[in-house]
Structures are given as structure tokens and as C-alpha cells.
Amino acid sequence: MVLVDAWRFVADNPARVLGDIAGQLVLSLVSVVIAIAIAVPLGAAIGHTRRFALLAVNGANVLRALPTLAIIAIGIGLYGVGFINIMVALVILALPLILTNTYVGVAEVEPGTVEAARGMGMTGWQILTQVELPHAVPLIMAGIRTGTVFVIATAYLAGTAGYPHTLGSVITNPTLPVSQLLAYTVIAVLLAFAVDGLLLIVQRAVTPAGMKIVPVTAA
Amino acid sequence: MTDPATQEGPVGASHRGEALAIEFRHVTKRYPGQDAPAIDDLSLTVPPGETCCLVGPSGGGKTTAMKLVNRLIEPTSGDILIGGRSVLTYDVTTLRRDIGYVIQQVGLFPHMTIGANIGTIPRLLGWDKERIAERTGRLLDLVRLDRSYAKRYPAQLSGGQQQRIGLARALAADPPVMLMDEPFGALDPITRAEIQDEFLSLENEIRKTVIFVTHDIDEAIKMGDKIAVLRPGGRLAQYGSADELLGDPVDDFVADFVGADRGLKRLSLRSVGELADPGREAPPGAPSVSAGTSLRVGLSVLLAANAEVLEVTKEGRPAGAVTLAEIREAAGS
Amino acid sequence: MSLRLQGPVIPDFGNTSGCKANETFCWDWFADHWDRFAAELVQHVYVSAIAIVIGLVIALPAALVAYRLPRFETPAVVFSTILYTIPVLGFFLLMIPVTGIGLFTIEIALVGYTLLLLFRNTLTGLRSVPPEVRAAALGMGLTPGQILVRITFPLALPAVMAGLRVVTVTTISLATLAAYIAPYGLGQSILFYIGNTFISGLISAGVLAILLALVADALIVGLTRLVTPWARARRGGA
Ligand SMILES: Nc1ncnc2c1ncn2[C@@H]1O[C@H](COP(=O)(O)OP(=O)(O)OP(=O)(O)O)[C@@H](O)[C@H]1O
Numbered sequence A: 001m002v003l004v005d006a007w008r009f010v011a012d013n014p015a016r017v018l019g020d021i022a023g024q025l026v027l028s029l030v031s032v033v034i035a036i037a038i039a040v041p042l043g044a045a046i047g048h049t050r051r052f053a054l055l056a057v058n059g060a061n062v063l064r065a066l067p068t069l070a071i072i073a074i075g076i077g078l079y080g081v082g083f084i085n086i087m088v089a090l091v092i093l094a095l096p097l098i099l100t101n102t103y104v105g106v107a108e109v110e111p112g113t114v115e116a117a118r119g120m121g122m123t124g125w126q127i128l129t130q131v132e133l134p135h136a137v138p139l140i141m142a143g144i145r146t147g148t149v150f151v152i153a154t155a156y157l158a159g160t161a162g163y164p165h166t167l168g169s170v171i172t173n174p175t176l177p178v179s180q181l182l183a184y185t186v187i188a189v190l191l192a193f194a195v196d197g198l199l200l201i202v203q204r205a206v207t208p209a210g211m212k213i214v215p216v217t218a219a
Numbered sequence B: 001m002t003d004p005a006t007q008e009g010p011v012g013a014s015h016r017g018e019a020l021a022i023e024f025r026h027v028t029k030r031y032p033g034q035d036a037p038a039i040d041d042l043s044l045t046v047p048p049g050e051t052c053c054l055v056g057p058s059g060g061g062k063t064t065a066m067k068l069v070n071r072l073i074e075p076t077s078g079d080i081l082i083g084g085r086s087v088l089t090y091d092v093t094t095l096r097r098d099i100g101y102v103i104q105q106v107g108l109f110p111h112m113t114i115g116a117n118i119g120t121i122p123r124l125l126g127w128d129k130e131r132i133a134e135r136t137g138r139l140l141d142l143v144r145l146d147r148s149y150a151k152r153y154p155a156q157l158s159g160g161q162q163q164r165i166g167l168a169r170a171l172a173a174d175p176p177v178m179l180m181d182e183p184f185g186a187l188d189p190i191t192r193a194e195i196q197d198e199f200l201s202l203e204n205e206i207r208k209t210v211i212f213v214t215h216d217i218d219e220a221i222k223m224g225d226k227i228a229v230l231r232p233g234g235r236l237a238q239y240g241s242a243d244e245l246l247g248d249p250v251d252d253f254v255a256d257f258v259g260a261d262r263g264l265k266r267l268s269l270r271s272v273g274e275l276a277d278p279g280r281e282a283p284p285g286a287p288s289v290s291a292g293t294s295l296r297v298g299l300s301v302l303l304a305a306n307a308e309v310l311e312v313t314k315e316g317r318p319a320g321a322v323t324l325a326e327i328r329e330a331a332g333s
Numbered sequence C: 001m002s003l004r005l006q007g008p009v010i011p012d013f014g015n016t017s018g019c020k021a022n023e024t025f026c027w028d029w030f031a032d033h034w035d036r037f038a039a040e041l042v043q044h045v046y047v048s049a050i051a052i053v054i055g056l057v058i059a060l061p062a063a064l065v066a067y068r069l070p071r072f073e074t075p076a077v078v079f080s081t082i083l084y085t086i087p088v089l090g091f092f093l094l095m096i097p098v099t100g101i102g103l104f105t106i107e108i109a110l111v112g113y114t115l116l117l118l119f120r121n122t123l124t125g126l127r128s129v130p131p132e133v134r135a136a137a138l139g140m141g142l143t144p145g146q147i148l149v150r151i152t153f154p155l156a157l158p159a160v161m162a163g164l165r166v167v168t169v170t171t172i173s174l175a176t177l178a179a180y181i182a183p184y185g186l187g188q189s190i191l192f193y194i195g196n197t198f199i200s201g202l203i204s205a206g207v208l209a210i211l212l213a214l215v216a217d218a219l220i221v222g223l224t225r226l227v228t229p230w231a232r233a234r235r236g237g238a
């Protein structure tokens, strides 16, 4: 029985399995954090100034179109195999989602709200940090959530990129028995759902209360 | 840049609570890429504590004129003075904090409570918590909303309530000058009349110099001490009191704008008591109204009774009479 | 399992002589091997296209059903979300014992990934049609079927096309992984040259896959403009 074998494989190799899970999580975390560090400031700046918006949106779409395996392949040619290689590919995977969501969240604050803030004498920085970014939080978090799930569900390609300390050590090695494959695939799915659920809780916690209320009147 | 937390506004400090004149001096605004100016050589002065209603057709430059005051738009030429000092000499941020700004879209911050919305500028000015809370409560009283509303969010308020909060937020730092761009335009007629009345009574308590943009001439007559009519192209057609505009429009454009019924409108500005000759006695059976009644209502009473003379009473006692001919003359035209 | 992971360690220079082993990209070599890449490119296109078409055939009617019977929405979303979250490679490999090594297995997995986005976007699009528009159509005497075909679906089209756009580039991306289990697409060359010190093969396959995705993306954008002219009028008019 494949299922029994799969379970036995996990039960017999706890250190290896936990190590691979930890490796997958660390790799994903580092990639997502880097993507956030680039995408949120950039998206906020573009959304706030409304300059280069077309460039950013199209750039994000181009990034989104890049096949991860192709990035890994070209990366091997340009900067070799290893952690950096897979990390770059994963950052490119998550970046466009977070970038567009941040941009849209900031840019789509009601024009009247921004004008009122300006008219009241709030500086550009105060408008960005006190009005636009809080307004964008739900969208930014949604982008981070989707990006993280993508990254976790793709991080196993680390195996192909020459960084084996992840679930990719099994998933990208088709010579191994199906039972091991099944075990790691299920783990990968569970991991993605768990992190998604966790981020949903974070999202609820950081969303300003006023943003959750459905208006009673169409004012 | 000075620290905004410790800085009182330019117009502020010494002036806070004291009304200031707003003066446009040959102001022209030409938007980039447009041949015709949006504002063309506009000169007018709003005396301290008065409300100036800017009226005119859509695209006439009302919003532009108003935004020039708090420098959301910079003039192409000319100057605007508040309390005798050019707005161009101030730091824009501090300037704006001393000018209340209310717009039709209201623009409440959806992620902040009502209290936090009202307290935005005091917070930026570095007031302490108790002072902000105290001010917020007073402002909620002022706009006649229960203090418990401070904890709600904008999405939980009706359109009229949101507009009241917009007003309270603009008043938060007690600015000497208020700019209001069609503030009540999106409200239904009943709510609108209610808020207009509240703002008028509030205006009596807190004398401020107000520029009030509207395209509704009736609102302008009701709210404005003075009315400025702009024609397309942003030129000033006429500037004066409602009575002057209605009684003596300078040309057909203004006459058209104030409406064919301007005689009637003018009658609603004055009471029968002002016109009544206290020495005259009304004939028996003449219809009777109290002195505070508007001439417009007096006229309709006369017409309904098919009479020539209207008896005017004060506290229930006869206090003179007005004739149909006199009312007709007061309507002018 | 017949797998092609073991590429030759010695560079396959073919007849080309002008290339150096440590060169980033050698045009001569690429020209010499163009036939191979062209064949893989064509495979890549049809492997992706089949998956996208089947995905549409399943997801659009499913979204219509869910639009009419909201009960159906949650199970459909949960099902397609699970499919969407499975690592594609694991999906491929786990299907092998069931469906064997070949195109069928690849398509099943790829179709699985198209469903969530196509379904969700179509449903969102259908639901975004203002009720008053449908009420007006009903009042004008259109039958429910006519309303669906002439009003609701066209108005939902921008959302459908947005989903299709993402699905297209994703499918092309995932199709590079198909080569792990069967000889299809540009992934073959990537896996074939991956252990090689002569990197022109990797670069060629990677760049071709990227170009294919970008061209497909541009085509979908053009198609969107073509089928939703009103959306552009609104954008331009504002
Ligand atoms: N940011 C801008 N850039 C270019 N032109 C502008 C801008 N804002 C306004 N205009 C133009 O300037 C003119 C005056 O506009 P303004 O908004 O001041 O009119 P308004 O009297 O407030 O009209 P409404 O009653 O419709 O609000 C119009 O012709 C308008 O098209």
C-alpha cells in the first residue's frame, strides 16, 4: 500500500522530513520577505505619486509571465546553482502579486479622501502612512498571502536549482519510490494551507476595523 | 521645515478664534495645456466673519477659485491674502491646517473612527489626548450628533451624518477660515435644509470667514452674506449681497442665473415688519400676519385672500399695514 | 520510469566549431540546434493550449451553474483550490501510476491548475453585472437565455479575460515541468542541459520559454481589447 509506505517513510525519517520542511519554510520566508521589502515600498511610491504606474503594472505582468523553471535555468547559466538561484526565482514569483496589490490598494483610495487630507494640511508622507497604507492593508495582505502560497507550493524546485534541503529533495527526484513522493506532496499541500490559514489570521488582525464594515447606506 | 507638532499655523497663534478677511487680487489661473483661463483676473474681498457664496455654471471656475486659497492649486498670476498676508508666503502644510476644508465627497478616512477623523489635525498639531477628546466631544455636540458616535466608523453613518462629521473635522483646530465646496450637494433636500440651518446657527456662534461654493442660487441666497457670480471662463460677473444681485443684476447673464423669479426670491429676504408703516391701519377684514413673516409669504397671503392691504401684527397686536403695491415695489425688477 | 535527467556531461557541440565551453551564449550552437528547440516550442504551445481550452470548457459552465445555484460554489472552490495548491510536479508524478506516462497525465495536471482562476474570475464577472441592467433587459422583453448570452456574459467577459491571461502564462510556466515525466515541451532541454557546463542550451531553452509566455500574454491582452471594446472606451473616457 502506497499510503502505508508513505506514512512509514515519514515516521521512520522524522529528522530528515522535519529538516526538509524547515528548509522549505526558511527558503520561502526569506524569499517572501525580500519580495515584500522590494514590492511594498515600490508599490506605495507608485500608488502615491501615480507616476510610472503603467510601467509598474506592465513590468509586474512581465514578471508574472516568467516560467520559474526558465528563471532557474537562466540563473544557473548566469550565477550558478544553489540557494541564491532558487531564491531569486521565488522572489520573482511573489513580487508582482505584492507589487500590484500594494499599488492598487494605495492608488484606489477615494480621490475625495486624499483631497480632504491634503486640504487639511497633511503632508504627502502623512497621507501615505496614515491614510493610504492603512487603506491598502487588506489588499497588501491578500497579495502577500497569495504570493506566499505560490512560493511554498513552488519552493520544491530548489531541488532542480541545486539546493536540495527542501521538500524538493524528494519531489524533484523522480527515481525515488512513489510512496515518498506522495508523502512529500501531501506535506507540501498541508504546508501551503497551514501558512495560508496563518496569514489569514494575521490579515484579520492587522486590517483596520473601519475597513471591515459594510456601509449601511450608499452615501 | 519646522516641527509641525510644535507649530501653530501661520494665520493661527495670535489669530486663532478671530476672523480674517480673504482678498483675491487680480488672480488668474491657467491650467497647463489649456488656452482659456479657468480663473480670469479675479478680484474680490470677503470681509472678516462673512460668508461669501461662489456661484456660477458648471466649469465656471468655482472649485478652482476655492482651491487657490488653500493652495491645492497655485495661481498663474495675482495673489490671495488672508488677514492681509499673501498665502504664497506660508508653508502650505501649516497654511492648510489653519483653513477648514469641506468637500462634497466628504472624504472621511474609512479606517479611522469618527473620533479619530475629527481629531486628525489636532493630533498632527500635537495636542494632548484629553484636549483632543474634549474638543471632539464639543464638536459632536456642535453638529448635533451624540457623543457616542465618536467610536463608530464612517461606514456606519448615513450620508447626512458623514457630512456633519466632515464639517466637525474641518472645525477641529478652530481655523479662522473655512472653504466649503458644494458641501451639502449630495444630500436629499430635507437633510440638506436641516444641515444648512445648523450651519447658519453655528456660524453665528463661531464667526468665521467662509467661502462656500454652490451651483444652487437658492442655497447661496440662504447661506451667503455676499454672493459672487462667476461666468464661464472664470470672470467675476457680479459681487454683492443677495438683495443687490436680485434687485439689480448687472446684466442678462446674472439675471438669468439668479432666475426669472428673482423678484419673489428677493421678497423672501425681507420681512413684512421691515416694510410695514406703523402709522397705517388695515381696513376691517384685512388678512393679518406677524411682523417676522417674509414678504414672500405675505404676498401669497394677500393673493389668497384677494386683498390689497395686509395687516402686520407684533406679539398679537396690530403694528401697521403693508399694501400690495408696496410689496410689488419691494420685489423690484 | 524513463526520465531524461541524465544529460551528457560533455557538451554537445554538434558541427559547430566557433563555440567556447565557458561562453554564456553561442549563437552558432543555437542556430545549429534550432530544429530541436523549434520542435519543443511547438509541443509546448499545444500542450499548453489543450490544457487552457479544456480548462475553459470545464470552468465556464461550472461558473454558470454556481451563478444560478450558489450552493455549488463552495465545493467547487474548495476542490479547485486543493488542485491549485498541490505542487505541480508532485501532481504529475503521482498521476503516473493511475494514468501512465504521457500527454494525458500532463494535461490532467495542467487542467487542474487552470480551474480555480477561471472559475473564480468568471463567477466574479457574472456577479458584478449590476442587477438593474438585468432588470432593464428583462423589462425590455429579453428572455433569461437572451439576457445571459447578450447581457450578462459580455459584461462578465473582462473578468473572464483577466483570469484567462493569468491562466495562460501560468500554464506555459507549469508546462516546462511536464518534461519531468514525459518528453514534451521546452522543459526537455532545460532538464537535458541542466548539469552541463556549457550553458548555451540552458539559456536558449529558458529564454524561449520566457519569450513564449510573453508573446502569449501580449496576444491575450490584444484579444481582450478586441472582445471588450467598451471597456477601453470607458477607460479612455474618464
Ligand atoms: N486639474 C485640472 N486640469 C485642467 N483643467 C482643469 C482642472 N481642474 C479644472 N479644470 C478646468 O477648469 C475649469 C473650471 O473648473 P472648476 O472645477 O473650477 O469648475 P466649477 O465651477 O467648480 O464647476 P462645477 O460646478 O462643475 O464643480 C473647467 O473648464 C475645468 O475643465
Ligand SMILES: [Mg+2]
Pocket: B062, B063, B064
Ligand atoms: Mg466644482
